[in-house]
Amino acid sequence: MTRKSIDTEATQTPAPLSAKANKGPLKPEEAELLRKREEQKSLENELTERELRATNLRAELGAFERRYLHLVGLRYAELDEYKAQLAERLAAEQPQNERAQQAAREARARASETKSGAGEKAEHEPRAFKASPEMKRLYRDVAKRIHPDLTSDRDDRTTRQQLMARANEAYERGDEPALEKILTEYESSPEAFHGEGPGAELIRVIRRISQVRGRLAEIEAESQALLRSDLYQLRLRVEEAAQDGRDVLKEMVEKTEEQIAEAKRRLAEGMR
């Protein structure tokens, strides 16, 4: 395929303005364009890296969350179900005690909420996220080619946003073929070209730089929010403990299972 898009040029090899140097000095706008392209290229590389890091963080947290819910969340749900049954039995034994009735209603609502939060039980324990070097390389390629903030064309941007979302999902799943397919799909799609000349090109490059800077700020804010999240704090606690040889999730599972066993015992023997 012959590359002809100017609008997507930011992610591809820029027109060799420097070749003109052999024929004479660069015009001021051409020199400025050259500088801006270098700045753009540098920012795009930074964007690709930051996007990769943010996607990695999201993927790692997502995988940790799935594992946490599978191991601990489902047991919390089981425990809350038994607690609700205990509270309901107590309420049935004390029909005049409005507090017991209310406690039973609240325990049932809590059990439903916990069950909903924990989700369905997966067949296998979810694995921790770990991207291979090949996946990272592929993701960088995809981000360089299709990042929505590397175009100023509205239609193209929409297409890229959808593709980028698919790429993020594929990366989180560790789905290499899907990432390759996204890249191929985009590269084989027809692209329009727009205005010619260094002046028009300079404007486009400046706008792209602005978009990239905007996206970099967004990524920073998103990453900070993730780093401040309870989920990240929990993962941090688990990882820190792992460095000391402790499996905190396993400890939580054991503790919750003890409580479940106690709840089952109480249900079996009746209220004390």
Place this chain on the structure above:
Amino acid sequence: MTQEESSAAAQSGKIARTGSQALAMRSAALVRRGLRDLARDSNWLMRKVFHGPVSHAALSPDGQVCTLTPQVRYGAQSLTLFDVERCVPTLTLSLSHDADSAAGPARFAWSSDARYLLGAWGSQAGALQLFDLQAKMLVGAFGKFSRVPSDIAWSPTGAFAASACGGENSSLDLWRIQPPIDESIAAPVHQLLRPEWLDLQSTDGETGEAGAFTGYGRTVFSPDEKVIATVAEIGGEWADDLIAFLDAATLRKKSVFEAQGRVTDLAWSNDGNRLVYCSAGQAYGIDPLSAECTSLPFGGEQCAWHPHLPICLFFSSWLRSSAKGRLFLVDMNKISLFDECPAEGILDLRWSLDGSKAYAITNEGLAYVYEPELL
């Protein structure tokens, strides 16, 4: 995120989110719960709610604590409510320029739904102040006392309150509480002054001397609101207080027990069939019908019975082997202790409305929250 949402996000020019973001929202409560469980190694959480020392604090069933605190900058005092869970003040009412009142006598009582607060303190000792905390306003004041009541008790439904007073004008007053407060609440629906049954009960068996009635102390309504248990305090270093069971509608005596020493706290069982009391540092149980009183095998100065389980929370300032105090929970059917925590300077104990937590607050503003996964 659905495909439609993803598409809409793309149309709006935003980077479409992946599925894990939605999952994080759904699981937020479970993640918080995990973090919380990790942060503790027992069922007791300790939180510094306010800076003490204070001499009065009252816990609500929804985890608030009310206390009088001095406002240093203005030299006045304020009535402040703190959220025990979040350790932040939720409401501050500036009171009169009565700087000494924070250290003087005061009494507060929360209604069982934590909406209303009754209080009397310092310069406001002459009347009960009723606050509507939902509306964040003083509803009104009623009653006329010569000193701060020694206790104020709400009935479980919040329809009545009782105030117990000591001193020269000792009385037990029963009030019907129906905001808005108007002239109809100016007088108690019933009032018990020095009761006639006191002479029969307060004579020392060995010396034949009559103990001096000094007023009413701790007072509690039974869960069905039909009975009020109140302490008739008897003066004298070795005197024994009396616990009277009164008809809540008329304040007429149903029965009277002689306690062992000074009674510091009372609590009805969840089914209303037993009363636990603490006197002279020891815990006791009474069956009001059979008149049977048993000494429980542990010390206690304060007690709070679970709203619907046979479990009682106690505070004792003495351990057998040391001078350290402790909070502890007792299964009152088996009379067995099943959880405890070292604690000192406890001013008040309270169970949450649903019984899932218990709170205790110290004079230094340190709150203990008992929150087991399974109770």
